[in-house]
Amino acid sequence: MTVPALSVQGLTTHFFTRAGVVKAVDGVSFDLAQGEIMGLVGESGSGKTVTGFSLLGLVDPPGRIVEGSIKLNGTELTTLSGSALRARRGREISMIFQDPIATLNPLLTIGQQMQLAIAAHERLGKRAALARCTELLTQVGIPSAEARLRAYPHEFSGGMRQRVAIAIALLHRPAVLVADEPTTALDVSIQAQILLQMRELAAETGTAMIWISHDLAVVSSLATKLAVMYAGKIVEQGPTAALLRDPRHPYTAGLIASLPAMTTPGTPLTQIRGTTPSLLSLPPGCPFAPRCDKQTEACVQKPAMTLDGPRGWRCFHPVGQTAGAPT
Amino acid sequence: MLGFIIQRFIQAVGVMAVMSVIVFFGVYAIGNPIDIVIPPDATQEIRLEAIRRLGLDRPLYEQYFTFLANLLQGDLGRSFVYNMPVLELIGGRLPATLELVLISVISATVLGVSLGIYAGYRPDSWVSKTIMAVSVLGFSVPSFWVGLILILFFAVHLGWLPAGGRGDTVMIWGVAWSFPTLNGLSHIALPAVNLALFKLAMMIRLARAGTREIMLTDTIKFARAAGLSEATILRRHLLKLISIPIITVFGLELGSTLAFAVVTETIFSWPGVGKLIIDSIAVLDRPVMVAYLILVAFLFVTINFVIDLVFALIDPRVRDGASA
Ligand SMILES: Nc1ncnc2c1ncn2[C@@H]1O[C@H](COP(=O)(O)OP(=O)(O)OP(=O)(O)O)[C@@H](O)[C@H]1O
Ligand SMILES: [Mg+2]
Numbered sequence: 001m002t003v004p005a006l007s008v009q010g011l012t013t014h015f016f017t018r019a020g021v022v023k024a025v026d027g028v029s030f031d032l033a034q035g036e037i038m039g040l041v042g043e044s045g046s047g048k049t050v051t052g053f054s055l056l057g058l059v060d061p062p063g064r065i066v067e068g069s070i071k072l073n074g075t076e077l078t079t080l081s082g083s084a085l086r087a088r089r090g091r092e093i094s095m096i097f098q099d100p101i102a103t104l105n106p107l108l109t110i111g112q113q114m115q116l117a118i119a120a121h122e123r124l125g126k127r128a129a130l131a132r133c134t135e136l137l138t139q140v141g142i143p144s145a146e147a148r149l150r151a152y153p154h155e156f157s158g159g160m161r162q163r164v165a166i167a168i169a170l171l172h173r174p175a176v177l178v179a180d181e182p183t184t185a186l187d188v189s190i191q192a193q194i195l196l197q198m199r200e201l202a203a204e205t206g207t208a209m210i211w212i213s214h215d216l217a218v219v220s221s222l223a224t225k226l227a228v229m230y231a232g233k234i235v236e237q238g239p240t241a242a243l244l245r246d247p248r249h250p251y252t253a254g255l256i257a258s259l260p261a262m263t264t265p266g267t268p269l270t271q272i273r274g275t276t277p278s279l280l281s282l283p284p285g286c287p288f289a290p291r292c293d294k295q296t297e298a299c300v301q302k303p304a305m306t307l308d309g310p311r312g313w314r315c316f317h318p319v320g321q322t323a324g325a326p327t
Numbered sequence: 328m329l330g331f332i333i334q335r336f337i338q339a340v341g342v343m344a345v346m347s348v349i350v351f352f353g354v355y356a357i358g359n360p361i362d363i364v365i366p367p368d369a370t371q372e373i374r375l376e377a378i379r380r381l382g383l384d385r386p387l388y389e390q391y392f393t394f395l396a397n398l399l400q401g402d403l404g405r406s407f408v409y410n411m412p413v414l415e416l417i418g419g420r421l422p423a424t425l426e427l428v429l430i431s432v433i434s435a436t437v438l439g440v441s442l443g444i445y446a447g448y449r450p451d452s453w454v455s456k457t458i459m460a461v462s463v464l465g466f467s468v469p470s471f472w473v474g475l476i477l478i479l480f481f482a483v484h485l486g487w488l489p490a491g492g493r494g495d496t497v498m499i500w501g502v503a504w505s506f507p508t509l510n511g512l513s514h515i516a517l518p519a520v521n522l523a524l525f526k527l528a529m530m531i532r533l534a535r536a537g538t539r540e541i542m543l544t545d546t547i548k549f550a551r552a553a554g555l556s557e558a559t560i561l562r563r564h565l566l567k568l569i570s571i572p573i574i575t576v577f578g579l580e581l582g583s584t585l586a587f588a589v590v591t592e593t594i595f596s597w598p599g600v601g602k603l604i605i606d607s608i609a610v611l612d613r614p615v616m617v618a619y620l621i622l623v624a625f626l627f628v629t630i631n632f633v634i635d636l637v638f639a640l641i642d643p644r645v646r647d648g649a650s651a
Contacts, residue, residue, distance in 0.1 A: 058548060058551055060543075086551075089552055089553065090552060090553035090554030094553065095552040096549075096552075097545050097548065097549060102544060102545040102546060103548075103549040104549070105550075105564055105568065106642070106643070106644060107567045107568060107641060108563070108564075116550070116553075116555055116559060116563060117555070119559075120555045120556065120559065152643040154643065154644050154647070155643075155647075165549065
């Protein structure tokens with residue numbers, strides 16, 4: 001068996017705030033094979049971004065990884081020293097963010113920013129570095145790349161800036177790229193283009209991706225498997241097609257039912273009632289129970305992950321199945 | 328870039344023109360200098376003669392145009408009191424103020440920005456907390472009081488530094504400077520510290536706030552995600568991003584301190600322009616007041632102009648926005 005590019009077990013990240021402990025990520029586990037694209041979906045505040053930051057060791061105080069293991073190409077990251085972790089960031093695991101306008105430094109040229117990212121890990125001659133930058137920019141779809149190296153971020157459109165950010169993140173051909181809603185701020189047509197290119201890039205380079213989004217429709221067009229997050233936990237995971245066709249967790253079912261494409265035109269969209277619970281005061285059992293139609297007394301317990309082949313869910317009353325409740 | 332420079336230059340000239348009108352008529356609205364220049368017991372004849380000699384008998388607008396024409400030739404008139412060209416008078420005093428102010432503003436900025444960045448980068452360390460406590464002190468203690476304490480402690484009590492005056496000077500470009508001599512430097516020390524304290528506190532606050540804000544942005548997060556070392560992030564990203572507010576305040580401080588270092592110059596009997604203007608206001612020496620205010624306006628306009636250029640050099644958006 002080959003080692004997965006990334007293997008996360010029981011990842012738990014808490015923020016120790018004045019108001020109390022915010023359990024932003026609470027026991028997240030998943031494996032990511034080489035070149036695989038996993039979609040990480042969930043409502044705003046469910047802990048997707050914090051999960052991404054945790055993987056790179058970039059959680060700012062008062063937050064901290066309190067438990068769990070992150071193995072990148074077999075190396076445990078959570079016990080690494082700061083400098084050893086830094087040496088892996090950008091080289092073996094990278095991340096891109098939602099707002100391409102905010103990620104690039106407006107005062108440095110694209111070329112300068114790419115050079116800094118190269119120099120962080122390798123001593124390359126000027127010409128070799130230039131060639132690498134040009135190659136990456138071309139790969140992410142930026143025309144006349146060599147000339148554009150001298151341009152500043154404000155001379156690019158939002159979509160182009162995001163491509164530049166992607167190029168920077170891929171400079172060292174990392175094993176894993178965490179993409180935190182990189183297309184949310186862009187037009188639908190540009191979003192589609194980038195999604196397509198990313199899928200090709202992943203296939204070409206073997207870079208595995210975690211594609212974070214609150215939009216199930218966007219990720220499902222890209223990802224081979226999905227993980228649905230709710231209040232810091234993965235409540236359901238599995239291959240994209242199976243999960244969309246046949247969701248087990250009522251929350252996943254609710255998300256799917258609220259997709260426009262999944263319903264007959266003209267009928268009103270269904271919505272999940274209620275709002276995300278505060279992470280400061282989660283109900284003792286299943287965090288989704290207060291919003292769930294299938295809630296019973298059993299739900300005051302924390303549901304464990306029920307595994308079924310590549311699929312898994314945390315629910316006592318999985319949709320379309322009668323079994324599963326503890327006796 | 329050239330378009331940008333020309334545009335800013337025209338703006339600067341416009342501001343100067345408006346300032347010359349405001350200053351000239353503003354100053355002429357206050358008091359009659361004749362009563363001060365001429366002894367009260369002078370005859371009517373001497374009085375009229377003096378008025379004619381000083382050009383005070385002609386209509387105001389004519390006086391203004393004469394003033395303007397002379398100004399453009401670099402002639403700012405003669406002091407009523409010292410009876411010498413105003414430019415020479417102010418020029419003789421300006422180096423003293425210039426060296427004092429430059430030394431204090433530059434050192435306050437360099438030190439303040441370094442301390443502020445440290446305090447913003449490690450907000451929770453005790454060193455940062457100490458820095459911030461000192462900066463609160465720098466803000467809340469009145470400058471004249473600090474000046475007196477400095478004199479009492481370092482000059483009177485310890486006797487390490489002189490209490491006032493410029494000390495030994497060296498002639499450079501035909502004017503006297505204190506900073507090249509050790510004795511001169513020892514004279515600059517106390518007034519420079521006095522002037523710098525408030526600015527130091529301000530620069531610390533400014534740099535700390537900027538650093539904290541910038542370090543939380545996605546730009547820094549992204550640089551970290553790319554594996555850049557903290558030293559590189561501070562040097563290449565933070566310093567550049569933070570320079571914009573710092574340079575703005577630096578320019579404003581430089582201008583206002585050059586113009587209004589009066590309190591410190593008085594306490595340390597530093598023979599700069601601040602003392603000169605206070606004396607001139609007291610005796611209504613109009614040409615000196617007018618020339619001084621025009622010079623101050625010129626100074627501000629020049630500093631602003633230079634700062635705009637520096638901005639354009641640092642920030643490509645300014646460069647493009649202005650020439651487009
Ligand atoms: N610095 C912090 N201090 C305290 N709580 C934090 C901090 N950063 C994040 N959190 C909390 O962690 C939880 C998860 O946040 P996260 O940003 O991961 O959500 P998300 O799923 O990415 O949402 P979105 O779709 O809005 O980006 C939120 O409830 C948030 O309040
Ligand atoms: Mg997020």
